[in-house]
Structure formats: structure tokens, C-alpha cells
Amino acid sequence: MLSTTNGAPDYPFCSTPEAGGWLEVAPGVLWIRLALPFQLDHVNVWALDGGDSGWTLVDCGLGDPRSLSVWEGLLRDALARRSVQRVVVTHFHPDHIGAAGWLVERTGAVFAASLTEWLLARALSAGSDAAADAAAERFYRRSGMAEEAIASMLGRKGAYNRGVPSVPPTLTRLRAGDRLTVGRHEWIVIGGSGHTAEPVSLYRPADGNGETGLLISGDQILPRISPNISVWPAEPDADPLADYLASLDGWSALPADTLVLPSHGRPFRGLHERARALADHHAERLEEIETLCATPRTAAAVTRALFPRPLDAQQTLFALGEAIAHLNHLIHRGRMLRMVADEGAGRSGADLYGLAGTAGTLMTR
Numbered sequence: 001m002l003s004t005t006n007g008a009p010d011y012p013f014c015s016t017p018e019a020g021g022w023l024e025v026a027p028g029v030l031w032i033r034l035a036l037p038f039q040l041d042h043v044n045v046w047a048l049d050g051g052d053s054g055w056t057l058v059d060c061g062l063g064d065p066r067s068l069s070v071w072e073g074l075l076r077d078a079l080a081r082r083s084v085q086r087v088v089v090t091h092f093h094p095d096h097i098g099a100a101g102w103l104v105e106r107t108g109a110v111f112a113a114s115l116t117e118w119l120l121a122r123a124l125s126a127g128s129d130a131a132a133d134a135a136a137e138r139f140y141r142r143s144g145m146a147e148e149a150i151a152s153m154l155g156r157k158g159a160y161n162r163g164v165p166s167v168p169p170t171l172t173r174l175r176a177g178d179r180l181t182v183g184r185h186e187w188i189v190i191g192g193s194g195h196t197a198e199p200v201s202l203y204r205p206a207d208g209n210g211e212t213g214l215l216i217s218g219d220q221i222l223p224r225i226s227p228n229i230s231v232w233p234a235e236p237d238a239d240p241l242a243d244y245l246a247s248l249d250g251w252s253a254l255p256a257d258t259l260v261l262p263s264h265g266r267p268f269r270g271l272h273e274r275a276r277a278l279a280d281h282h283a284e285r286l287e288e289i290e291t292l293c294a295t296p297r298t299a300a301a302v303t304r305a306l307f308p309r310p311l312d313a314q315q316t317l318f319a320l321g322e323a324i325a326h327l328n329h330l331i332h333r334g335r336m337l338r339m340v341a342d343e344g345a346g347r348s349g350a351d352l353y354g355l356a357g358t359a360g361t362l363m364t365r
């Protein structure tokens, strides 16, 4: 999540909750904001009032002491009138699932997510092994990153567990098209892919009482920044950008006046325009990369050209992953080749990316 993109959505709320505070954005729908200790300094989570059945919480924030004490306050105060029936998470990232284990344990709620996102969270929190570490090291070396950057990226081991101290041990599986009853409303599970493998969004159609449709979009669509679309060491040839662009197309099936409740930034209207702006952003990126790679370059060189400002280790991971996602997409579309320079050329095994048809004497794999 590094790029600020154009396209000016309409923000119907002039105020934003303080970290730890809340605001009712539609009857029975609370917008809660939790602080994050990153450059992206907040995440929005949502509490849906299900009447006698209890609250449905959507996303949880990190599982750090600060977020847990905010949740304690919310359970005592804003949410005190009902029990918590279920905890839904949109995807496995720590700012969404981090406090889920604690919340489920504390409230007795059921935990709901897609199977893939839950399994990924369970797998990541179990930690990596030597083979996975070696694969990650190979992946970063092949990208052409400097040794120092590789060491600091590999040194982030354990970061997932710091944000996600526990993952709920049991799952209520959500599939695209499922309906969740919350009070008198039904929320439809919308599938997608791109930011992660199988995130879920929740859509509540217009109710005929003047309320437009509501979409809890997770990170799949955000008002101001472009969601991170990354290739990771575990699946080096993946093309998540193709999935993401297909998901962006899918939003045209929802009404244009849908109020979008995103995980970062403010609720907005202008879903269709925002989806188009994000698609345009990626199209521009792809063009820029094709121009850059008229002279074959490493993924690290492409990353530096796309993200010229200084980046910390976490941002570098996202930036490199995002650059490789665009490169892989061009490879999948037959526009680009990944080439292995001969070791004698002094590139110590880093892959080069060049335009298809201009590979010359370089060998492809």
C-alpha cells in the first residue's frame, strides 16, 4: 500500500472517529477506528448490531496490547448492550485478524472467514521452516536486492506472530454468495482475489427505507491508496494482478451509489469510478514498466524506479512484491520474459526482466 492514486471519491462523513472511538454510519452499523504502529496508522473495523442475536464484528485490528485494551473498553461501553455473536475477518493480514483469537476467546463468538484466509493465518502463525527460509532467500537474491536489504527482509521473521498472537482454532467458513443474517438485514459475502488469495467483502443491499447499499470492502478497494498487490516467495510465479483486475471489474455489478466502508481511509461513494481509477493506475504502472524494461532490469531496479523514496524493511517488501506482481503479469500476458544472466556477468544470479522479443542472447527460464 504505497501508492496514492487519483480519483476523488465523495466522502459523506465530515468527521472521523479518534483511534479507539466510533461513529454510527448507518442505523446499527458502527465505524470503529483502531491505531496501527505503521506509516499506515489506522485500520477501520465495523460492528453490526444484530439485535437480540448480538453483534457481528468485521475485522479486529492487531492483537497488540493497545488494540486489546481498546476492545476491552468497547465491550464495556459501545458494545455492552449485546453479546458478540460472530467475528468475521476479511483477510489474514495482521491488522485485520490480529485480535480475532483474543476476541473469540473473550466473547465466545464464532469466527468466520474464507477457508484460504484462515488456513494462511494458521500456517503463518505456526512459523516457517528451513526450506521455506531458503526459498525466501533465493527469491530475494533473484530479485537483485542489495545484501543489506535482503538481510533486513529476512530478519522480519516472527513479525506475523507479533501482530497475530493467536488465530481462532475453529472456522465458520464463508463462501462467495453466502448470506449472513444480522438483525433484520442480510449481508451477502462477495468473493474476490488479488490483495490476498481469497478475501471476503460484505454487501448489504439497499433496504427501501432510504438507505443505500453498504459494502464492507476490506482492503480490496480503498479510497485513496492502491491496495498492495504482491508476489511472495512462497508462490514466485503467481499473477495476483490478473485476479485483482478481474475483481475490480466485478464491482460494476453493485449499484453506483453504494456506500463503501473500507479498511483504511474514510467511507465513500463512487465505487465504480474508484474501481476504474485503480485499474487505470495499474495500467499506467504496466506501461511504465514496459518502458523501463526496454533495457533488461532486475526486479530491484524496477522497484527503485517505481518507488524512488526511501523505504523501511516492511515497505521494501511490499514495494518489491508489487513490482514483481506487475512483472509477472506482463510475463503471463506474453509481453515480458524473465531472463537469467550468465553468472560470469557479475549479476550473482539475479534475474533480469526484458520485453518479449528483445531477449537477445540471454537465456530464459
Ligand SMILES: [Zn+2]
Pocket: 091, 093, 195, 219
Ligand atoms: Zn490487507
